[in-house]
Amino acid sequence: MTQAFTQTAFTNAQANPRLPTLPTGWPIASYESYEEAQRAVDHLADNDFPVADLTIVGVEPMLVERVAGKLSWGRVMSTSALSGAWFGLFVGLLLSMFTTGAGLLPILIGLLAGVGFSMVFAAIGYGATRGRRDFVSSSQLVARRYDVLSQPRNAERGREILADLAARAAAFG
16 A cells, blocks of 8 residues: 655654544642643653643633723724724835835825725624624633643652642742
């Protein structure tokens, strides 16, 4: 049987694509924040623990959407005008570099075209929502807790190192 594709330096070394799989290992610690789990793994690394055996798992994931503000026609149009101005200015500067003797005309044309096109597309996009989403927000995937898993061959040693870290934090905290 011959391979249909040859591998080069520019292809993925793995023949099969990596499919999502459940994590393996034994839980050695649980934390309320991702930062604490990272700190624990960093502490294990500082103590010569084989960190390649570790996995941080977010348990009970949830999508959190934080609303930042209300959208209005004025806000949509002013924001799009500013972003279009930056892009138009960039294009205008590029045009002026390749147009000899044109002066500031290519910069001005690029600036006005960028503002105009950006505002038209923003107006079409915002008008299409018909008031169903009149706010700005950002989404983030977070978990209720973060477990640090270790492969069984090193789990007990990892628990001991992290127990020492917790005892020191309690003594000085």
